[in-house]
Amino acid sequence: MIRKYLAFDLGASSGRAIIGTLADDRLALAEVHRFPNGPVEKNGSLFWDFEQLDAEIRAGLKKALAAAPDIAGIAIDTWGVDYVLFNRSTGRIVRPPYHYRDARTDHIPEQVHRIISPEKLYRRTGIEFMQLNTLYQLVAHREMHPEDFEDSVLLLMPDALTYMLNGAMTCEYSEASTTNLLDPVKRDWDFELIDLLGLPRSLFPEIAFPGRISAPLKIELRQEFNCGPIPVIKVGSHDTASAVGAVPAPSGRDWAYISCGTWALFGAEIDAPILTDAARLGPFTNEGGLNGRILFLSNIMGTWLFQETRRVWNEAGRNISFAEMAKTAAAGEAFKYLINPNDKLFLTPGDMPAKIREFCVAAGREVPQTDADILRCIYDSLAVYFRTKLEKLEKILGVNYSSLNIVGGGVQDKKLMQYTADCLGFPVEAGPVEATAVGNILTQAIACRDIADLAAARKIVKNSFEVEKYVPNPADKAKWDQTVTKFVSLDQ
Numbered sequence: 001m002i003r004k005y006l007a008f009d010l011g012a013s014s015g016r017a018i019i020g021t022l023a024d025d026r027l028a029l030a031e032v033h034r035f036p037n038g039p040v041e042k043n044g045s046l047f048w049d050f051e052q053l054d055a056e057i058r059a060g061l062k063k064a065l066a067a068a069p070d071i072a073g074i075a076i077d078t079w080g081v082d083y084v085l086f087n088r089s090t091g092r093i094v095r096p097p098y099h100y101r102d103a104r105t106d107h108i109p110e111q112v113h114r115i116i117s118p119e120k121l122y123r124r125t126g127i128e129f130m131q132l133n134t135l136y137q138l139v140a141h142r143e144m145h146p147e148d149f150e151d152s153v154l155l156l157m158p159d160a161l162t163y164m165l166n167g168a169m170t171c172e173y174s175e176a177s178t179t180n181l182l183d184p185v186k187r188d189w190d191f192e193l194i195d196l197l198g199l200p201r202s203l204f205p206e207i208a209f210p211g212r213i214s215a216p217l218k219i220e221l222r223q224e225f226n227c228g229p230i231p232v233i234k235v236g237s238h239d240t241a242s243a244v245g246a247v248p249a250p251s252g253r254d255w256a257y258i259s260c261g262t263w264a265l266f267g268a269e270i271d272a273p274i275l276t277d278a279a280r281l282g283p284f285t286n287e288g289g290l291n292g293r294i295l296f297l298s299n300i301m302g303t304w305l306f307q308e309t310r311r312v313w314n315e316a317g318r319n320i321s322f323a324e325m326a327k328t329a330a331a332g333e334a335f336k337y338l339i340n341p342n343d344k345l346f347l348t349p350g351d352m353p354a355k356i357r358e359f360c361v362a363a364g365r366e367v368p369q370t371d372a373d374i375l376r377c378i379y380d381s382l383a384v385y386f387r388t389k390l391e392k393l394e395k396i397l398g399v400n401y402s403s404l405n406i407v408g409g410g411v412q413d414k415k416l417m418q419y420t421a422d423c424l425g426f427p428v429e430a431g432p433v434e435a436t437a438v439g440n441i442l443t444q445a446i447a448c449r450d451i452a453d454l455a456a457a458r459k460i461v462k463n464s465f466e467v468e469k470y471v472p473n474p475a476d477k478a479k480w481d482q483t484v485t486k487f488v489s490l491d492q
Contacts, residue, residue: 007440017060020441033060046099073444080178084160100132126286134179158237166215170208174241177288184273235443242439260410267297308352332376383423407435421470432465
């Protein structure tokens, strides 16, 4: 039997509509629509263009139905933390949704931590401190526009876009887990924390779990596109949950992963949240995954550093590609320039090369001057940061890893994959590239009972997609070891 599913996979810089065709325990992907995405600045604040995103979803749906009228399901996944407020009475958007890189949260954590300490907050929610977390965004939003919370409901970004398709006002579990407002043990909203922060309970809708069929496509959309009541499905709507679901995990041994894109999410699947001080200081976060699993991971600013560097250079007339940037990096001086990729300085859009130099000057480190040195600095810093995270993960979990699975768009950067393997000292297995869409589609198939479970889904991934293996170069091991030691000592 051949079954076709439509996945909308939205990232922080682009979105796409992908039809997945499932047949004979193999999955084939066909992209039918792609569109740019990014922050829109208005009156000094950063927003998402939600109306445009909704229009692109509809455009993608139209193209998909033209290519495959027999679509068995539709699902949307996006990045985490961002939300849209809707008026319950009218169903209309209260205000354009803020972008997580908006600076309005700059001084909010200090206010929140006067109400509840970071230590207590972590023990309640298990979420890594990041000022972009929904908790801090909502406190900032309430401070600026308290009227927006009257008779309103919060839908996280994929849930908001799903609502536009089927009218269902629920928050999917994996996405909700990124808010810093969920009890990771009960897997429901922490209403005591919500009360403590002065947020209205009525803002938070029912939690829906991945692998469940939601309401079908709205009648007006069926009429517009001349189609039937196609099921709209709740998948791991946080893109990380879907991506990890598509990891072609090795059987019989422990495995770690990186979902590598604008953000690099580094961690492991575990059975229950870890809420210890060691986990908090890691820092590691406990996010919701598929099949009742917890994604114990650390958020790392990944290819964002390359993306912003390229944007700045191209706006200056360079017209340089990512492939050309990788070639340029080869001329940079290795193992010399290091930054903390997760420093707050790099969070917001701006002149990334200038920020890297600024960081190095402020930290008393050697400062890269040439373009090649800037790029080699990013490569080295990410590879070293990955290793330090792995070592912390091993210590907390009591596991010694011997391989790493990397999925997502970042695997197309072969230099980053090779440097990561070299620094770790063991093989890196990279792929599939479209892991998020794959996880989205296979979870739809589980919901429709075309696949038994997550284990069966991962077998299909192995059958369907090429995985490239990167073996470490032993000649560079001593240099990478010395660089890791240098990095750790600089960050003490």
